[in-house]
Amino acid sequence: MRKKSLSLLSVSLVMTLALSACGGNNANNTANNAGKATNEGSGNTAPSTAKATKVEFWTFQQLHAEFYTEMVKRWNTANPDKTIELVANVSPYDDVHNKLLVALQSGSGAPDFADIEISKFPNYIKGEPQLVPLNDIVEPDLDNLVKARFDIYAKDGNYYGIDYHVGASVIYYNKEILDKAGVNADDIKTWDDFAKAGKVVLDKTGIPMTTLETSEQWSMWLQTAQLPSKDDLLKADGTPNLDGPEVTQVMKWQQEQMKSGVAVGAPGGFHHAEEYFGFMGKGGAASVWMPLWYMGRFTDSMPDLKGKMIIRPMPAWSTGEPRSAGMGGTATVITKQTKSEDLVKQFLSFAKLSKEGSIATWTILGFDPLRSDVWDDEAMKAPNKFTEYFGNNIFDVLTEVKDEIEGINIGEKTPQVIDAIKTQSNVRILLDNEDTEKVLKDVNSGL
Amino acid sequence: MSNTPNVTRVKQTSGSSSISSLLYSQKIAPYVFVLPFIISFSVFFAYPVVSAFIMSFQEIVPGSSKFIGFDNYKELWNPTFFKAIKNSTVYTALTLLLLIPIPLVLAAFLNSKVMIFKNFFRSTLFIPALTSVVVAGTIFRLAFGELDGSLMNTFITALGFEKQRWLGDRWLGLMTLLILACWRWMGINMLYFMAGLQNISKEVYESAEIDGANTWKKFTNITVPLLKPITIYVFTISIYGGYAMFTESYMLYSGNRSPKDIGLTMVGYLYRSGWEQNNLGLGAAVGIVLLAITFIITFVQLNLFGLFKKEE
Numbered sequence: 001m002r003k004k005s006l007s008l009l010s011v012s013l014v015m016t017l018a019l020s021a022c023g024g025n026n027a028n029n030t031a032n033n034a035g036k037a038t039n040e041g042s043g044n045t046a047p048s049t050a051k052a053t054k055v056e057f058w059t060f061q062q063l064h065a066e067f068y069t070e071m072v073k074r075w076n077t078a079n080p081d082k083t084i085e086l087v088a089n090v091s092p093y094d095d096v097h098n099k100l101l102v103a104l105q106s107g108s109g110a111p112d113f114a115d116i117e118i119s120k121f122p123n124y125i126k127g128e129p130q131l132v133p134l135n136d137i138v139e140p141d142l143d144n145l146v147k148a149r150f151d152i153y154a155k156d157g158n159y160y161g162i163d164y165h166v167g168a169s170v171i172y173y174n175k176e177i178l179d180k181a182g183v184n185a186d187d188i189k190t191w192d193d194f195a196k197a198g199k200v201v202l203d204k205t206g207i208p209m210t211t212l213e214t215s216e217q218w219s220m221w222l223q224t225a226q227l228p229s230k231d232d233l234l235k236a237d238g239t240p241n242l243d244g245p246e247v248t249q250v251m252k253w254q255q256e257q258m259k260s261g262v263a264v265g266a267p268g269g270f271h272h273a274e275e276y277f278g279f280m281g282k283g284g285a286a287s288v289w290m291p292l293w294y295m296g297r298f299t300d301s302m303p304d305l306k307g308k309m310i311i312r313p314m315p316a317w318s319t320g321e322p323r324s325a326g327m328g329g330t331a332t333v334i335t336k337q338t339k340s341e342d343l344v345k346q347f348l349s350f351a352k353l354s355k356e357g358s359i360a361t362w363t364i365l366g367f368d369p370l371r372s373d374v375w376d377d378e379a380m381k382a383p384n385k386f387t388e389y390f391g392n393n394i395f396d397v398l399t400e401v402k403d404e405i406e407g408i409n410i411g412e413k414t415p416q417v418i419d420a421i422k423t424q425s426n427v428r429i430l431l432d433n434e435d436t437e438k439v440l441k442d443v444n445s446g447l
Numbered sequence: 448m449s450n451t452p453n454v455t456r457v458k459q460t461s462g463s464s465s466i467s468s469l470l471y472s473q474k475i476a477p478y479v480f481v482l483p484f485i486i487s488f489s490v491f492f493a494y495p496v497v498s499a500f501i502m503s504f505q506e507i508v509p510g511s512s513k514f515i516g517f518d519n520y521k522e523l524w525n526p527t528f529f530k531a532i533k534n535s536t537v538y539t540a541l542t543l544l545l546l547i548p549i550p551l552v553l554a555a556f557l558n559s560k561v562m563i564f565k566n567f568f569r570s571t572l573f574i575p576a577l578t579s580v581v582v583a584g585t586i587f588r589l590a591f592g593e594l595d596g597s598l599m600n601t602f603i604t605a606l607g608f609e610k611q612r613w614l615g616d617r618w619l620g621l622m623t624l625l626i627l628a629c630w631r632w633m634g635i636n637m638l639y640f641m642a643g644l645q646n647i648s649k650e651v652y653e654s655a656e657i658d659g660a661n662t663w664k665k666f667t668n669i670t671v672p673l674l675k676p677i678t679i680y681v682f683t684i685s686i687y688g689g690y691a692m693f694t695e696s697y698m699l700y701s702g703n704r705s706p707k708d709i710g711l712t713m714v715g716y717l718y719r720s721g722w723e724q725n726n727l728g729l730g731a732a733v734g735i736v737l738l739a740i741t742f743i744i745t746f747v748q749l750n751l752f753g754l755f756k757k758e759e
Binding site: 275 | 507508509510511525526527589592593594597615700701702703704705706707708711719722723724725727
């Protein structure tokens, strides 16, 4: 009898426990909802009567989340009848890309819209893309937009992503070092000039003219993409082109600079390594060429160079040839799993493609906007931390090279080609001094 | 809501005899008790392994995945993958050589009566195991940096050597990985051995002393043989740990991008093909090969240690 009542007691205890657990959950849910509702209230400046649509956004960059939070505020003020409640999730780079890939592949769990970095982008348009084509918002504005930045996120005539910036590549000179060597940055027109000036700088100051990335692709990709040819790391048809004449020319030139000491390998292997920031920040090299978005790395990670750096168009391979390439980038995409496709599309168009949105990408993020018709707008001249650091001529440089910004080829092979550059070709050519053509043939045949 | 428990209780009363007989049944109860393990094993291990096995024969593309036979395995027949296998194997072998004998000796020291500051050494040797690999990897990357000012370069230039590109060289890079592994795992392995040492009875040592055995004799003839079960355990988990190594290399090279793939491990290759290049079929194939390799090695090793022989 005792046994029986004991087991009875335990069973009923378990049941109550289970039930109260359910109750607890409900309470939690309501609490959550309440929390979100207050969030929405504080984010909403306009008194909205209509219920806000909840929209989820994933990114790996805190700044991007802040940008959209600000743009949602502006959107809600302008459109009180269709307000948005933004839930922005920021996670580390790899996490976001992996989670999004799984969510899209398995068909559930994806956010309404998300950021995808360009070197990962081809992974997401394999097979049948799980993203919404954005042609109806992109095409009407295409005349004012830098089209090359949309082609890189396109497949079969559909545009799947909208970037934050043009990513025009420029060269950053340390004017203090150039002055010491008596070199004028404006006299450097071609890469040959650059090499000669580099020799002067090296002889007079003992400081290398530049650093080259040995475990990343930017240094060589920019130089390859700026060539007038249609092929860069990939041929125009999407096949790997590492042994093509373009890459060979660039890598031969880079190897020569390494041999003569004009260039050294970037400490840490790439231009985002902590070691590089330390080295460059202390005046370790006289220049570096990177896209315009690299400005943020100077202001945040190399504060000592404030007022010493100047921005110029990149040297050309020969006089009259293009001096820039649109490079790097992160696309915002809308997933097919969204329940409010039209609303998110309209919002994205407002946030990134409109004149107001384009100006905001500069004022909030410090990026070169996708709309070239705002580059000479008055709003772009207002001082911010970048003009304080680099001077006021940032957009003059951009306007100067406006028609020389070369596009790049992005395809399914891009991630593989970039892996090969990071781990094989750059190290073997620049650090181990192996024969350029042989290495490139070798590596390309392995792809 | 408040009524619900009462309702269930009433229901339970009527069915209680059958439930209690179920709970007290000698046949069924064991299964009930192992059920949590069976469930978590099948959900988190068996199911993923089976589906990875199936995926390794497929090309995984959203909307149009299809079976492609052995193509993924054929694609694995490439120099990069062989390099990854080689790297993982060398790393595993060397960690076994370092991380079994040294912790064993250290444990014997810390267990000895004459040792001073025992507790201090125990905790300092164990603390690294509590740090995150990510933090440790980042700090090691900076300590083993290539610039003049990095910790290791300052150290060896002071000793009169030339500065090194630690992470750029095949053997120096491997050495760094091994130092990181030793720093991190020494304490854990030592803990296992110390637990084993507590189980060896003092009387065995006493009788050996009476027979005139010195410390070395006692160590080789009593401590080492009697620690065999622990050693087998540590050996087995170290093989798995060695082949599964990825985070350390990933953090040390700040990404999956060691020069000429000197730091590429099998899991690194899995990550690269499966995620970085979105070829989950190929990634699954790497996983299956990794599973097969560790399975075979562990099986052979357990066999050599005589674990499958009947007790004499």
